[in-house]
Amino acid sequence: MLGMLGLGALGVAAAPGLQRGLESFLGNAADEDPTGLTGLLPNGGGFRYYSVASSVPRKGADDYRLTVDGLVDRPATYSLGELRAMPQTRLVRDVQCVTGWRVPDTPFEGVLLSRLLDAAGVRPTAGAVRFTCFDGTYSESLTLPQARRKDVLVALRMQDKPVSHSHGGPVRLYVAPMYFYKSAKWLSGITLTEDVRPGYWEERGYDVDAWVGRSNGRDDAPTT
16 A cells, blocks of 8 residues: 555656546545555545645644745744734635646635735845745745736635645645646745746646646636
């Protein structure tokens, strides 16, 4: 069984074609995986979550921190309480995974990423935003114009309840117009950089600009 799960973890981290070929196998194996190697977590809402991290620490109101740093004038660190006290934006959009599954009309609520960027004072030399995660494995990036969109959130709530640990909580990124791998789980760092730095999935073959329907070999929907 461990050998099969190891193969599953490799499949999740592989290029898109191989991952799609193994999706059916992973879906059957995930519920019986006690190791966290595959981390494919289905729930009643139709989600399937992939994680190659062997374990992820749990964080809550007492120990969660989100840092904003890099090419900014005012670096900051936010607690969960401070993020909750900020004005919240609610979006209801379809969640689309690059592997094919979709969850329609999914509510997310949180702080506009642009609000945190404005508070930090982005320097003129900054052109991109890098996101790091407290699992110690995943990372993501957006261009600065993408990050300033009104449909990009530092999300605290999902499906009208706090973002759970298995869904990447207590705080995750939500990039509504892109495939869900851009919505980094277990968000802990926002760093302004000069250029885009490919994230975990981009280093393994996925597109950096992951517009739904206009990337990763698909051309079936307009970019919004």
